[in-house]
Amino acid sequence: MILTATEAARRISSGTLTAEAYARSCLEAVAAREPVVRAFAALDAEAALRAARELDAGPSRGPLNGVPFAVKDVIDTADLPTEMGSPIWQGYRPRVDAACVALSRAAGGVMLGKTVTAELAYVAPGPTTNPHDPAHTPGGSSSGSAAAVAAGMVPLALGTQTGGSVLRPASFCGVVGLKPSYGAIARPGMKLMADSLDTIGLMARTVEDANLFLAVLTAERPEPLPDIAPPRIGLCRTHLWDLAEPAAREAVENAARRLEAAGAVLRDVALPPDFAALTEARVTINDHEISRALAWEWEYRRAGLGGRVAATVERGRAIPRAAYAAAQEAAAAARARFPEAMAGCNALLTLGAAGEAPEGLASTGDSRFQGLWTLLHGPAVGLPTHCGPKGLPVGIQLVAPRHADRHLLAVTRWAMDRLGSPS
Template sequence: MTTFMPMSARQIVERIAQRTTTVEAVVRACLERIAEREPTVGAWTWLNVDDALAEARRLDAAGVRGALAGVPLGVKDLIDTVQYPTAYGSSIYAGHRPAWDAACVARARAAGALVLGKTVTTEFATYCPGKTANPHDPRATPGGSSSGSAAAVADGMVPLAYGTQTAASVIRPAAYCGVVGFKPSFGRICRAGVKPLSESLDTIGVFARDVADAALFAGVLSGRAGRIPAAAGLPRIVLCRTPAAERAEPAALATLEAAAARLAQKGATVVEHDLPGVFEGLYAAQTEIMAVEAAEALSHEVACHATQLSTPLRQLIASAESVTPDRYVADQQLAQRCRAQFDTFLGDADVLMTLSALGEAPEGLAATGDPLCGRLWTLLGVPCLHLPFGVGPRGLPLGVQLVARHGEDERLLAAGEAVFGALCAR
């Protein structure tokens, strides 16, 4: 398991402002780490050392300023960049050069950040994995679809990276790789310039090594303040296993219980509740909505490049044929009803705490793990935060997921900062 501890994004910004380091020095440190570890981890699909150093020198010469001044970023290869090709994880788009940056990339550049390169994604952010291995054990999956981003941050290659989530593609890789993963409320970060998969579900998220860095990055991308509001102690928490617990590994459940016990011991209010029974239908609803909307979003690829699509992706698209228009509408109506019920369910609690994944990262690189623990929350459009906490029997990371009401992203991040501090305290 890696113990390399590079600077945080906040430290980089501070030291750039104080002129105790340079963007070039920061980028060189990242590139050295990548040169050492990339043959094992395989997090990057496009990286140009000369271009990265030239951009770093340009920022130094310009006296870069901003909330992300001098911070190198990994950009998931689902997100358009002018500087580097964007292939969306598919041979169909090999060498594709977008005409402009995605809105979320443009915002980061305007805040002084530097795009170091493109990180590996699964095919169109679905199921067929890329080359990336788990940095803690290269025999295990890093998760998907934001595999390269999660692995690069976990391994100290970059302090921050972009992800996207349609089912569990930020939270699950964060859990498997042992980093902080934040999926904001649906619609909070503009998706212009991101290859669509599911119009109702796709959400841009971020990876970082601590909650404060995740908040800073997400704040820049959403155009909101990137600092976590001060929390008045530990949050009020609803502990909820959800129906996913029936398929979880004992170590994952034990980690959730241990986190709740530690937080209660430190003074947090922790109450346990089960979700209303109607919520169980959201798992199937998310799967059906995703299939229907993926078939629509990839209509061109199906019509013109079907032979270049993987078998799992063709199966996903084919499954949409069994979802009638009435069924699709019913699925969306169920989600709408449950969104309103979720607000009531939380009551006076600040956040819900639950599983991030069913267990440690599975062995093998042919699949990316089960997205079950994210499907429900993604369909509800609520903000989610993974916090690494503990390891499983194979020595791989585990953790917990915090969930808040839609639009309460700052409350979630404040709660997450307090919880993370309490869980990490010796």
């Protein structure tokens, strides 16, 4: 397994590793795994090595100096196509890098390639397989980003989440997924689908790496996560609890027991009952917004849209504005009440996904377990702490109210240090 981003950046800056050697180790993993995993939609090994050599030839550019990263293919890059998993966008070459890519490169990151996305970051999957078992989905829509990090091809990758598109593939592939607060990572250059939900997030192998990458992506000075006292953690089953597989429920309850044994204050936290309606509100908002966001595709390239996207546009166009407004008002009210609903906890511990990655590649899985938190606009971190009966990863999720990203990462690091990954 390749070095973490944090360790690699440290070694490259201190001269005990070259950016080129590190990039080569990533490319070796790509060569070994990509024929089966199929994480990349586009990759230019020579350009990456050239960029690495340039970094080696100069002073450190920043905290990601020499660290390769991959970019979900709904995020613009100037020097590789951005095809969005859609025939409509085949061959599309944006003029400039998305803001998040520009920040990553300016900090010394080496853009390795574009990762496979479900069609238009929605539900129809691409060719990526789960690195733990190619007969299973990697999840989606940030399929390639999760798979690339899980397969050791790259230590960091950018994803996007509108429903569960970062946290679900992170859970299925066994990596750390971070969906920061809505808006925390600037969106210029990202394909907007459901504008009030779309959030840029990231995949990493460690919480430390996620913290480093988030700082770069938000144009802040990276700082190590503080050591914290044992936190107060709310075990929050939500109205979706019974819909999850036993393995997912057991992962959460096992994590709760072990964190309590390690000194955390655990309590059961039930969200206000009306929060259950947020699952449907998210779908209303999603469908209404997508049906307008895809106006160009719908009006001029309708035949190029997959059936499920087209059906969503039709559904969304039929939603009355009053219903959309009511869903938005319910979401806004829930966001305002969420800090109090946390009942004094530093974070809520909840299901990361429905269970292990489903078999087959036809579906990327159920987004409801992540979508509730996406709607609440707060940070959510997926941790690869457990395995299911098939030996596939089962993640847990820690969430907090909007803007508490750094605090949540500190709690998450505390938890991950105590839970560890399954052997």
